[in-house]
Amino acid sequence: MGKDNKSKMVEAITSMDEDFAKWYTDVVLKAELIDYSSVRGCMILRPYGFAIWENIQKILDGMFKATGHENVAMPMFIPESLLQKEKDHVEGFAPEVAWVTHGGSEQLTERLCVRPTSETLFCDHFSNIVQSYRDLPKLYNQWVSVVRWEKTTRPFLRSLEFYWQEGHTVHATAEEAEEETVRMLNVYADFYRDALAIPVIKGRKTDKEKFAGANATYTIESMMKDGKALQSGTSHNFGDGFAKAFDIQFTDKDNTQKYVHETSWGMSTRTIGAIIMVHGDDNGLMLPPAVAPIQTVIVPIAMHKEGVLDKANELKARLASKFRVKVDDSDKMPGWKFAEYEMKGVPVRLELGPRDIENNHCVLVRRDTNEKITVSLDNIEEELENLLKAVHDNMYARALERLESRIYEAHDYDEFKKTVEEKPGFIKAMWCGELDCELKIKEDTTATSRCMPFDAEAIDDKCVCCGKPAKKLVVWGKAY
Amino acid sequence: MGKDNKSKMVEAITSMDEDFAKWYTDVVLKAELIDYSSVRGCMILRPYGFAIWENIQKILDGMFKATGHENVAMPMFIPESLLQKEKDHVEGFAPEVAWVTHGGSEQLTERLCVRPTSETLFCDHFSNIVQSYRDLPKLYNQWVSVVRWEKTTRPFLRSLEFYWQEGHTVHATAEEAEEETVRMLNVYADFYRDALAIPVIKGRKTDKEKFAGANATYTIESMMKDGKALQSGTSHNFGDGFAKAFDIQFTDKDNTQKYVHETSWGMSTRTIGAIIMVHGDDNGLMLPPAVAPIQTVIVPIAMHKEGVLDKANELKARLASKFRVKVDDSDKMPGWKFAEYEMKGVPVRLELGPRDIENNHCVLVRRDTNEKITVSLDNIEEELENLLKAVHDNMYARALERLESRIYEAHDYDEFKKTVEEKPGFIKAMWCGELDCELKIKEDTTATSRCMPFDAEAIDDKCVCCGKPAKKLVVWGKAY
Numbered sequence: 001m002g003k004d005n006k007s008k009m010v011e012a013i014t015s016m017d018e019d020f021a022k023w024y025t026d027v028v029l030k031a032e033l034i035d036y037s038s039v040r041g042c043m044i045l046r047p048y049g050f051a052i053w054e055n056i057q058k059i060l061d062g063m064f065k066a067t068g069h070e071n072v073a074m075p076m077f078i079p080e081s082l083l084q085k086e087k088d089h090v091e092g093f094a095p096e097v098a099w100v101t102h103g104g105s106e107q108l109t110e111r112l113c114v115r116p117t118s119e120t121l122f123c124d125h126f127s128n129i130v131q132s133y134r135d136l137p138k139l140y141n142q143w144v145s146v147v148r149w150e151k152t153t154r155p156f157l158r159s160l161e162f163y164w165q166e167g168h169t170v171h172a173t174a175e176e177a178e179e180e181t182v183r184m185l186n187v188y189a190d191f192y193r194d195a196l197a198i199p200v201i202k203g204r205k206t207d208k209e210k211f212a213g214a215n216a217t218y219t220i221e222s223m224m225k226d227g228k229a230l231q232s233g234t235s236h237n238f239g240d241g242f243a244k245a246f247d248i249q250f251t252d253k254d255n256t257q258k259y260v261h262e263t264s265w266g267m268s269t270r271t272i273g274a275i276i277m278v279h280g281d282d283n284g285l286m287l288p289p290a291v292a293p294i295q296t297v298i299v300p301i302a303m304h305k306e307g308v309l310d311k312a313n314e315l316k317a318r319l320a321s322k323f324r325v326k327v328d329d330s331d332k333m334p335g336w337k338f339a340e341y342e343m344k345g346v347p348v349r350l351e352l353g354p355r356d357i358e359n360n361h362c363v364l365v366r367r368d369t370n371e372k373i374t375v376s377l378d379n380i381e382e383e384l385e386n387l388l389k390a391v392h393d394n395m396y397a398r399a400l401e402r403l404e405s406r407i408y409e410a411h412d413y414d415e416f417k418k419t420v421e422e423k424p425g426f427i428k429a430m431w432c433g434e435l436d437c438e439l440k441i442k443e444d445t446t447a448t449s450r451c452m453p454f455d456a457e458a459i460d461d462k463c464v465c466c467g468k469p470a471k472k473l474v475v476w477g478k479a480y
Numbered sequence: 481m482g483k484d485n486k487s488k489m490v491e492a493i494t495s496m497d498e499d500f501a502k503w504y505t506d507v508v509l510k511a512e513l514i515d516y517s518s519v520r521g522c523m524i525l526r527p528y529g530f531a532i533w534e535n536i537q538k539i540l541d542g543m544f545k546a547t548g549h550e551n552v553a554m555p556m557f558i559p560e561s562l563l564q565k566e567k568d569h570v571e572g573f574a575p576e577v578a579w580v581t582h583g584g585s586e587q588l589t590e591r592l593c594v595r596p597t598s599e600t601l602f603c604d605h606f607s608n609i610v611q612s613y614r615d616l617p618k619l620y621n622q623w624v625s626v627v628r629w630e631k632t633t634r635p636f637l638r639s640l641e642f643y644w645q646e647g648h649t650v651h652a653t654a655e656e657a658e659e660e661t662v663r664m665l666n667v668y669a670d671f672y673r674d675a676l677a678i679p680v681i682k683g684r685k686t687d688k689e690k691f692a693g694a695n696a697t698y699t700i701e702s703m704m705k706d707g708k709a710l711q712s713g714t715s716h717n718f719g720d721g722f723a724k725a726f727d728i729q730f731t732d733k734d735n736t737q738k739y740v741h742e743t744s745w746g747m748s749t750r751t752i753g754a755i756i757m758v759h760g761d762d763n764g765l766m767l768p769p770a771v772a773p774i775q776t777v778i779v780p781i782a783m784h785k786e787g788v789l790d791k792a793n794e795l796k797a798r799l800a801s802k803f804r805v806k807v808d809d810s811d812k813m814p815g816w817k818f819a820e821y822e823m824k825g826v827p828v829r830l831e832l833g834p835r836d837i838e839n840n841h842c843v844l845v846r847r848d849t850n851e852k853i854t855v856s857l858d859n860i861e862e863e864l865e866n867l868l869k870a871v872h873d874n875m876y877a878r879a880l881e882r883l884e885s886r887i888y889e890a891h892d893y894d895e896f897k898k899t900v901e902e903k904p905g906f907i908k909a910m911w912c913g914e915l916d917c918e919l920k921i922k923e924d925t926t927a928t929s930r931c932m933p934f935d936a937e938a939i940d941d942k943c944v945c946c947g948k949p950a951k952k953l954v955v956w957g958k959a960y
Contacts, residue, residue, distance in 0.1 A: 035605055035608060035609065037554070037555050037601065037604070037605070038559055038562050038601075038604050039555045039557045039558070039559060039592065042555035042556075042557060043555075044552065044553070044554055044555065044601075044605055045552055045553040046552055046609075047550035047551065047552055047620070050550075050551050050552050050553055051550070051551070053553075054551060070527035070530075070531070071527065071530050071531070071534060072524065072525055072526055072527055072530050073524070073525040073530055073533075073625075073643065074517070074524055075517050075519045075522035075523075075524065075641055076522075076556075076594075076625060076627070076641055077519045077522060077578075077641070078519070079518055079519060082518050094584075095584050095585065096584050097583075097584065098557075098580045098582070098583050098592075099580060099581065099582040099583075100578045100579060100580050100581075100594065101579065101580075101581045101582065102578070102579040102581065103577075103578050103579075103629035103640075104574075104575050104576050104577065104629045105575065112519065112578075114556075114580065114594070121517065121518075121524075124517070124518050125515055125517070125524055128515060129515065129526075140527070144625075145553075145556060145624075147556070149583035149584045160583075161555055161556055161557070163553065
């Protein structure tokens with residue numbers, strides 16, 4: 001009974017200023033996004049957490065289809081010999097894969113790894129189905145889970161198994177592959193801005209940070225409330241490296257044999273971690289309206305009074321065709337419900353009591369500002385639509401302001417180190433392009449190169465670390 | 481070049497009368513539903529095959545949500561000790577699971593199996609989150625792939641990895657669990673009838689054929705064109721067996737501790753096998769309109785003539801809000817296109833040439849009957865909607881007529897054996913309820929008990945096999 005009553009309570013969440021990591025775990029568990037499982041490092045996505053992922057999937061999948069992509073499904077296993085075909089790729093992934101060695105009671109003649117990513121499977125398939133320029137491009141995607149044997153794990157941010165989509169495309173020319181790589185990075189950035197209200201920095205990864213086997217990796221990086229970076233989506237141009245390893249050739253219009261050019265791009269359930277850490281506060285989650293499982297919760301006031309619950313249900317029925325709406329008709333006190341839906345990050349609360357009904361209005365309360373407005377029930381659909389848009393816009397504006405105000409410049413190494421130590425956020429600094437400097441910075445400060453932003457202007461002519469001539473502006477930061 | 485030209489051709493399909501198994505494989509490959517992978521027994525779902533599965537998912541998921549179910553996601557791994565908690569369950573599944581024994585280069589202290597089904601994971605979770613009657617029922621579902629280490633495999637029908645949904649629910653009473661078990665079986669039967677145009681026989685499995693660990697398994701059985709049965713969806717009532725094994729108790733209203741009652745139910749990509757083998761013919765696939773990736777293909781005639789392609793695209797834009805439509809503007813001859821979309825099972829072909837445009841009409845051709853009708857473009861939306869409905873209804877009526885005409889009765893064992901040998905289809909016969917007779921029938925004839933149909937009337941008073949008093953009417957048949 002103790003546990004029962006407790007689970008019904010709106011429990012206090014650790015303050016984010018006091019302990020950001022503890023705050024994060026509290027929110028993840030108390031908003032009922034996940035439960036821990038009996039498998040080390042694997043999480044259970046509970047209905048409320050999975051509903052966020054479903055909304056993310058629906059919007060992103062629509063964007064993929066609008067850009068000509070088709071969904072497929074590859075096996076979850078990769079034979080060891082197939083994983084080994086591309087040298088850099090196997091070196092990057094083999095240390096962190098799970099190996100299936102037995103089927104039933106028999107030992108397998110060849111081990112199978114559980115996919116950590118599926119380039120090798122797609123390449124193998126492409127080599128079967130691509131013969132002519134008429135077969136190109138192939139623009140494929142799949143929604144699956146993948147497994148990477150991580151030592152330490154955190155819900156959404158780093159787990160043994162996680163959910164994602166992986167796009168895999170092959171093209172006739174290097175130009176088309178590059179266009180695709182950039183196109184999909186822009187899809188990710190647009191999705192973050194328009195659906196999640198999260199601003200990002202777009203750029204290219206250094207060679208050290210790029211994907212195993214890629215010529216170039218592009219990334220969107222977002223900033224959490226503690227100033228740390230979260231790599232939020234990546235898009236890779238493989239050139240013809242995999243095509244050569246897997247012999248994916250086609251007969252071109254000029255009747256010669258050519259290798260295809262390939263890309264891949266992925267976004268995962270990490271995104272839910274970004275939503276939590278960019279928008280959440282000491283009252284819990286704050287969900288962007290586009291992906292919130294409940295966009296508006298109707299809380300009846302003086303629910304026992306005649307007509308209140310009927311009116312609340314009537315209002316729900318009216319709103320349900322345009323919005324994701326729930327009526328909470330449980331026997332908890334309204335104040336408890338307010339706190340519970342704040343914790344669950346519902347963007348707008350709708351309060352409706354006897355006096356409201358008498359006056360043909362209701363009260364709308366924003367999660368982002370706590371602001372209350374009284375609106376007529378006559379045009380509640382329009383009011384709600386405008387308010388949800390305003391919530392989104394405000395969430396984005398605040399996140400953008402925070403991001404921009406926490407990007408610092410460093411012109412020498414002392415300034416760099418001091419900034420990392422004293423100011424949570426990102427640092428812009430020039431870089432000579434040498435791995436040694438990148439490694440030294442990481443060792444000295446724990447900050448890593450997040451990306452080389454597109455179209456960045458030089459702020460200096462020498463490397464912030466070694467003082468030699470600088471090649472690139474890099475955004476640095478501590479990262480999840 | 482040879483392979484290239486060949487892949488563009490509409491290749492002949494083996495006749496189904498000549499070799500049904502070969503016909504099936506030809507259709508699966510030539511309609512581009514799947515490709516074989518480098519992993520034994522695992523298939524690749526290609527875009528056209530996966531699009532059918534997406535449509536199935538969308539409709540079924542809507543039916544699950546309409547009946548109050550929520551989606552979740554469990555880990556893909558099950559620790560060996562967890563799998564072993566329910567005795568019958570582990571005996572049923574352990575011989576056919578894949579074992580992960582290593583993570584990276586380290587051997588695991590406990591083996592993990594790749595889920596063959598997820599009862600044990602759900603039970604483990606339910607034992608964490610269910611404390612009070614207020615927490616019940618939990619009505620969960622997940623869309624995932626599972627792995628069973630089969631010796632021989634066939635695309636969609638039996639593969640090492642397959643895609644499915646698995647519903648898992650817990651209830652306060654045995655009555656509610658039984659209601660749920662039957663409700664979801666009816667959802668499956670309705671889905672087969674309304675979305676797939678496939679009639680089924682609903683009934684209960686014998687103890688021999690029921691799910692490992694279940695008190696009762698209900699099933700829908702459909703009949704393929706070769707007369708064989710396909711188990712098409714099952715719903716299991718576990719009673720409180722799993723609850724006791726996993727200690728899932730709750731405090732009831734009367735303040736006593738009680739065990740929950742549990743159900744699970746699943747439908748898989750086998751369903752695509754059913755669609756192929758119930759509706760397909762020697763020209764290829766025949767897809768039910770509700771799940772067809774392309775419901776109508778527009779084939780422009782004399783495409784080079786001015787205005788034809790524009791008009792075709794205009795028509796597509798007009799129809800696209802209500803139907804899944806494609807214009808084939810490739811440079812193949814119309815006759816080739818006709819054959820190609822017949823093979824792909826597109827329910828209605830729309831032909832549009834210069835003379836049609838002049839007369840403001842077009843020609844609609846049904847895949848199921850090959851019937852052509854000329855209709856005005858003015859009310860093409862309505863014509864097409866009616867025609868797709870007529871195609872569905874006719875496909876269902878034909879399948880029902882075939883099913884009903886191939887259910888035979890047997891009143892003694894000689895008649896039974898002769899019927900199995902000579903008449904492809906199902907056999908109704910009485911059964912004493914003893915395992916021995918069930919095993920003998922299987923050994924003598926290869927026919928298995930498919931189900932004990934609900935509300936079946938006795939056709940005899942003695943067992944068809946042993947002659948002892950009969951308890952149940954059973955539908956028998958050879959099965960996939």
